[in-house]
Amino acid sequence: MTGSICFILHAHLPFIRHPEHDSFFEERWFFEAVMESYIPLLDMLHRLADERVEARLTFSVSPTLMTLFNDPLMQRRCEAYIEQQIELAEKETRRTQGRGIEEQLAAMYLRRFKRCRDFLRDFCRGNLTNAFCSLRDRGIVELGTTAATHGYLPLLAEDEASVRAQIMTGVQCFQRFAGFPPRFFWLPECGYYAGVEKFLAEAGIETTVLDAHGFRHADPPPPGDVFSPARCPNGLTVLARDPAAAQQVWSADEGYPGDPDYREYHRDIGHVLPEEYIAPYILDGRIRINTGIKYWRVTDRESDRKEWYNPLRAGEKARRHAEHFVRMRKRAFREHNECSDSAPVCVAPYDCELFGHWWYEGPRWLEHVLRLTAADPELETRAVGEMAARRPPPPSIRPADSSWGQNGYHEYWLNESNAWCRPELHEASERLRAAVGRPPPRRGSPEDRALKQAARELLLAQASDWPFLIRSDTAGRYAEERFRKHIHRVHWLCGFIERNEPVNLPGLAALEAADNIFPNIDCLYFRDGRE
């Protein structure tokens, strides 16, 4: 055996659920991810399990996403979305009749959408948690989780109670839905700071992953560089992302997804077909949005000229790119083995939504890699959690603070566009801490419910997604509005406790209905000194 590859697919979406509206545009992020990423990946992995392909990989599923999977309202809306997609694809097959490639592509989408519907309805009974847990039971997938609302922990570190609440609440939420405690924890945005391992260990976590420079600037740097696991002084096993494996998939310039033969994400029939035709499938019948049906390939990234997408050619490219990926890993492993006795491990974490949604051929590429690796005597795939049990125990290091964000640290979540969020978060958490520090109200009383809801609102405000979206200016207005509302709601709820005033029950019930995540939240995590 030359070495092991640990794939980690990190599945996360912010908690976007708007029962106060009949439909809400940003909820489509969830529906699109379900149809384009999660179902194709889960379907593919179940197929590998059916064929008894020797493959292992790790999924980290965020608590917000798991809650959405399990939410009856979101399940109904997701089913309706898929039915609408099928309706559009059927309409497209009629429109494109006799138009060669176009007709074939429309038929491809129709088949695919129907397959999604069948998978979700018949195989998962509407809840994708079932497919994830089933894969875990079949031994092909390890399931882990992340912080409750994907809070960016290095920037919450000035308030350790918030870090603990993010980790403990996330772990409890995962356990509630999955039925077992997670052993692997994905640090949101791969954001590590010295000290977070204390809370991870407290939550029963055994393994996590850092970016490469968290290892390379560690004290001391581990002898196997990024190819060997290491341990924090408290025993937490840490692994490092392999930058070369990341580059080959992630890089906008040199990564596989930019290949001219792959499907172009940015050109969608929602933007190009006549308005009277596409109106029922775009926003308010007039604002053009992606529909998920795209007939063109990347062709030339620098040009607007796009040629027809050719799924055969793209599929073949995915296979060749998989071969290249495997060849590169073997080459790196051989180099490592020349100077080290420890078996090398390549840790390759990616955002799950990259596969299928952004990179249409991603699931196919991954399937090829898993099949190639299973058939190769020099390689194996492993779940990250298996590394904690490695013997002899890996060397002890003090990792360096790091993230996988731009320039490797925290600036994407703390810069001139979103720095205003920090004092808002600080003051809201101080206020909640003061409210929680008062004599505890009777369990189930309006005051108890208000405190718990305030804790939910604070966790939702701490999501890394809001500063990220504000910085990238994609849905920045929505992100800012969400952030401000959650902060406002913390203050509104804590005000009743501070003033010893009866809680506004209609308002409280509305917040419980809208932000209904973490029903069993323990708001005492926000109190100082709780052990």
Place this chain on the structure above:
Amino acid sequence: MSDYTSNGGPKGAEPLIDQKIPPDDLKKRLDAVDSAPVESAPSAVPYIALLPIDPYRLHAFWKISPSAYTAALEQLGDAGTPALCIRMLQLPGMDALDEEAAYWFDVEVHGFSQSWEIDVAEGGRCYRAVLGLRSPSGRWVAVARSRAVRTPAGRAPDLDMPMPPKQPAPVFAEPKPPLDEEAILADVDAEMKAASAADPTPGASLSSAWSAVTEHAVDTVAEWVIEGRAAPGLQVWVQHRPVPLDGEGRFAIRRPISRHELDAIRLEEGPDADWDFDPPAYWSASRWNEPLFEMAATLHLRGRIEGVAPPALAALGATVKEDGTFGLVKAVPRGAFLPPSVRITAHRTRDGE
């Protein structure tokens, strides 16, 4: 799938909070909550918080109430207008006392600002921020202290973030003939074969040559030789140090290779530039279709073989003399792996010259 319920995950999962409120009523209630006035927190204790951004930058934010400010002014009791300052203490450890600070410096902040970005000289150090007033005579009254924080150690490679979506331009759909599977696969085969030629097989790869040489040779010297040219107005940096450029922006550098260093090279993009180029084999970086710099990289191996020369050397075209000495110069194809010690970046110089 019988172990799982159809709704709510595995059996035994507790139900979600499910307040059944009709959407219209819910919206009204939420609007009422979100528009209700809220008082700020009753306690008006001044604070300052410090967050590291990267090894060399920290972000401080604070709040100081008028009454706390007035109290500090009275305590200062000095003539002249005091300055609101952040006193940055560099501490020997996270648990160290302020008095143990190795050194400190003051950052004078604007009176109305409530946050500041602070540059520090060293990464991996502990700092505490103290917010206070400093009189013209140097007297100091502290108002609030932050927790100690440690800046990250070292620097990082810059890895790409996912690209944000961009709006496409409209196109017109034209009917096309159906797919011809055989022709497509033959076409892909030819293209991939061409790509494979540029990406040598393991038997003749650069890394296998390196392996062969280090196994069989003595007195081996290996280095990258990189020659290139930067667009006007750009400065080229290697490992954060500027490289001398001649009058035409040309540069040449040699870097020794560590056999353990294998990583993907990154070419950072700089601002726009107007420039043409004509190198035979090159790496280049461009922005918006305009080249920024180009370079050609060659791998140089020199040494002496004891015994029979390994076939990998001959396969790569190395000449081995009778005394066993050999030399090999190999152009590095675009997309090959280069070690981080040749990480090259280009930046526009401050004055644009």
